[in-house]
Amino acid sequence: MAMLQEVQPDRLQIAKAYVQEVYESIQARNPGELEFHQAAKEIFDSLVPVFAKHPKYMESGILERISEPERLITFRVPWVDDQGKVRVNRGFRVQYSSAIGPYKGGIRFHPSVNASIIKFLGFEQIFKNALTGQPIGGGKGGSDFDPKGKSDGEIMRFTQSFMTELCKYIGPDVDVPAGDIGVGAREIGYMFGQYKRIRGGYEAGVLTGKGVGYGGSLGRTEATGYGVVYFVEEMLKDKGLSLKGQTVVVSGSGNVSIYAMEKAMQLGASVLACSDSNGYIYDRRGIDLATVKRLKEVERKRIRDYVLEHPHAEYHEGCAGIWSIPCDIALPCATQNELDDRSAKTLVANGVKAVAEGANMPSTLEAIEVFLEHGILFGPGKAANAGGVSVSALEMAQNSMRLSWTFEEVDAKLHQIMASIYQSSMKAAREYGHPGNLVVGSNIAGFLKVADAMMVQGII
The missing domain is CATH 1.20.1270 (Substrate Binding Domain Of Dnak; Chain:A; Domain 2)
Structure with missing residues (x-):
């Protein structure tokens, strides 16, 4: 010894x-x-x-x-706008690791997309996917195209052009993209139609996040948001706590944020604030989720319009101020590096109990250090927001078997997967000398699964 x-x-x-x-x-x-x-x-x-x-x-x-990615693909995406002008964007797909399954990861349409962002997302995806226990490798894709302000026709023409090139590199057993920021059911539908048109067959498993009527899975829309809250539930349970009666602040107001708010409310929490890229709303009575859903999912309006219907609520320009609202639980669900060390210190000073990342890398390294130093329960994105890709893998399984599960079946499987991710991360943290540190634990648990597969497959 x-x-x-x-x-x-x-x-x-x-x-x-x-x-x-x-x-x-x-x-x-x-x-x-x-x-x-x-x-x-x-x-x-x-x-x-x-x-x-x-x-x-x-x-x-x-x-x-x-x-080092197994493959990084960059390509030109030409398309024609409604005025007849030719536009050109840049497309990306990083196929990072296929050690445990076909490449799997979303497609992001946003002006900020570049090689660095696609590689960071793809690298994180390797370990996130491994944590789910599903046989899926890591990948990611996207374009610097901005869907905001574009007509349906412009978005269709762009996505068709994007898929015309991307289809050369994907397939149900090769690489299975999904949605991400700027890519929802509409964009996935257009891409799937173009893929089918070019390939001349019906390969339902080539994309996930599809509409339920053509191979999609019930529960996929809710999966990432629900999964984050299920993960928080596990963290709190270990401390003898529950979500009932807790106050919650959620950044963002897209798909992940909306369904994180919905599940938190279902479990008895009160959600006080949410945001979009322009600013945030604070409703001390609790956010009216039906209004947010209609504004963002149906009418595609800005979050500031919430106060027109709920004048007692407050709207503030700028996003960072949302973290100044005292809360028990903070869920950053918008974008990378939205929560810095200054905001982290404010949350700690205001008594936050738990923070879980619904977005990819929304907390800076300095912010994470603040949370860990103060003993705040912290769920890193690769563990806490793995619900979306977990249900994407379940969609792939349903496509392969030519069947569909009920919402309740999918939700139960999701809940089980999130609990398993939490437990495996906690176990790895204990075994490697960092008890309770889910950042270390999730990284190690994901890495070991992929590393062991790489070891037996040789130097490739």
Whole structure:
């Protein structure tokens, strides 16, 4: 035992040096890709105890291989607007890891999309997908196209052009895209129609997030939002708490945010605030979800219009101020790096009990450190928002079997998956010396599953 205690510090230093060396090589090889660097840093730091305990992963170059995409595709997307003018956008698809299954990850349409963002999302997706327990690898895609303000005809023409190129690289057993920011049921429908038109067959499993009438799964719309709340439920349960009577603040007002609010309300919480890219609303009586759903899902209006129907509520320009509202539970569900260390300190000072990420990397590294230092229950995105891809995998299974499950069946499976993700993350955190740290635990649990598959498949 004494010998082991002498060796362990040396192994730890070797592992730290190895991780730092690989991280520096990523920075050098991918200059200016700050979002990708951030995602890599957060994951790499968590994996030091794994390499110290299992040097075989270092010897096999697992970290070097897993952090380099198997394939990064960039392509031109020309389309014609309603005035007859030719427009050109850039399309991306990163096929990051197929170690445990076909590439799986959403498509994002947003002006901010670039190679760095697609790679950070795809890299995170590897570990998120592994945590679900489903046989799916990691991928992501998108374009710098902005669907806001575009007509249905413009969006159809753009998505058809996008799929005309993307269809060369995807398939039910190769790469299965889904929706993400800017890509909902409308966009998925147009893409599926174009894929079918080009390929000349009905391959339902090529996309997930489809309409229920043509191969989609009941519960997919609600899955990410519901999953976040199920994850929070597990965190609270371990502390003898529940959602009943808790106050909640949710950033965003898109699909994830709306259904996180819905499930939180169903479980007895009061949701006080939500936002969009212009600002946020605060309703001390509790958000009227029916109004938000109609404004955002049907009328496609801005969140500020909420106060026209609920004049007692407040609207504030700018998004960051939403974290100044005292709450028990904070759910950042909008976009990356929306919650910084200053906002994190404000939440802590106001007595927040739990924070769970409904978006991908919405908290900066500094904000996460604040939460962990103060003992706040923190659910990282790759664990807490895995509900969407979990039900996407269930949609793939239903497509393969040519059947459909009821909403209740899908929801029960989702609830079980989220509880399992929480438990496996907690177990990994304990086993590797960071009890209760779900950032470390989820990274390690996801990594080990993929790394072990890579080890047995050889150097590929």
